[in-house]
Amino acid sequence: MLEKIEELLREVQQFQSQNKEEIEKFRIAFIGKKGSVTELFEKFKEVPNDQKKEFGQKINALKQAVTHKIEELKKEISDEKIEKKIDLTRPGFPQELGSRHPVNIVKNRIIEIFKSIGFVVADGPEVEDDWHNFTALNLPEYHPARDMQDTFFIEKDPDVLLRTHTSSVQIRYMENNKPPMRILSPGRVFRNEAISSRSHCIFHQIEGLYIDKEVSFADLKQTIQYFTTQLFGKSQIRMRPSYFPFTEPSAEVDVYWGLNSETDYRITKGTGWLEIMGCGMVDPAVLKNVNIDPEEYSGFAFGMGIERIVMLLYQMSDIRMLFENDIRMLEQFKQL
Numbered sequence: 001m002l003e004k005i006e007e008l009l010r011e012v013q014q015f016q017s018q019n020k021e022e023i024e025k026f027r028i029a030f031i032g033k034k035g036s037v038t039e040l041f042e043k044f045k046e047v048p049n050d051q052k053k054e055f056g057q058k059i060n061a062l063k064q065a066v067t068h069k070i071e072e073l074k075k076e077i078s079d080e081k082i083e084k085k086i087d088l089t090r091p092g093f094p095q096e097l098g099s100r101h102p103v104n105i106v107k108n109r110i111i112e113i114f115k116s117i118g119f120v121v122a123d124g125p126e127v128e129d130d131w132h133n134f135t136a137l138n139l140p141e142y143h144p145a146r147d148m149q150d151t152f153f154i155e156k157d158p159d160v161l162l163r164t165h166t167s168s169v170q171i172r173y174m175e176n177n178k179p180p181m182r183i184l185s186p187g188r189v190f191r192n193e194a195i196s197s198r199s200h201c202i203f204h205q206i207e208g209l210y211i212d213k214e215v216s217f218a219d220l221k222q223t224i225q226y227f228t229t230q231l232f233g234k235s236q237i238r239m240r241p242s243y244f245p246f247t248e249p250s251a252e253v254d255v256y257w258g259l260n261s262e263t264d265y266r267i268t269k270g271t272g273w274l275e276i277m278g279c280g281m282v283d284p285a286v287l288k289n290v291n292i293d294p295e296e297y298s299g300f301a302f303g304m305g306i307e308r309i310v311m312l313l314y315q316m317s318d319i320r321m322l323f324e325n326d327i328r329m330l331e332q333f334k335q336l
């Protein structure tokens, strides 16, 4: 029996582990309910009285060796853990937040302004048919004004194309809804144009349409003036006669930017005026195409390029900056 104790003691001394579970197994094997040391204690009764003293001391020492070993190993593990543990007092790394693209920022601002006077956003497809992009907008086949917007065709006969303006959404909305209506259609448009500092073949437009009884040109002018005041803080506008097949009369809107700085001189070419959008009264022919009676209803429409407004607001001189997605440029819009 004494030999057995010696053997167990050796085992205890040799035992090494960094593993919590292994240490626990070790504990159970030796001093658990059925552990070998526990068993020895049970056998203690059978030991002859004269040997009891020596025997008792030995198993006690063995038991102590086991508990001491366990304590030691556990301490080692936790010491090591503390070393490896992340230092919670260190300041964290700030999480980098992205920024909205300036085109999105400006688009959202424009939507907010028109929402406040009752416009709602309408959506339509980027791949369009001829009817919605041209014919219904009073641009029948062979109409020379089709050349105003060079088109990317996807299929011929019947034509499938990339929309050249978001006016196509007007048609879709009017086909499916009854007046009164006040909609805004923001979205991507495509034109087969050479890319330069002023133009790009993909860009964004936002267009408005208002149809009701007795809508007049004065309503149009007032609406646009409200918009320029809200967006630019500038309320002086002028309307120059222009031509769009889907509006009659049509106008180009200039906002008085002022001549307070060198930049103002440069961007307004010394005039103080900046062109911001096209607009007009919806042509009765367009209303007829979507089964709205032009005798009963009238309306106005306007449309602008969002990139152009972005460039004005942030004084950018090259439209291509808005498509390169250079992080150094985008980062500057973080707080906006």
Ligand code: PHE
Residues within 6 Å of the ligand: 164, 165, 166, 167, 207, 244, 247, 278, 279, 280, 301, 302, 303, 304
């Ligand atoms: N669709 C025109 C364009 O792309 C803009 C416009 C919209 C003009 C509505 C008048 C009315 O140039």
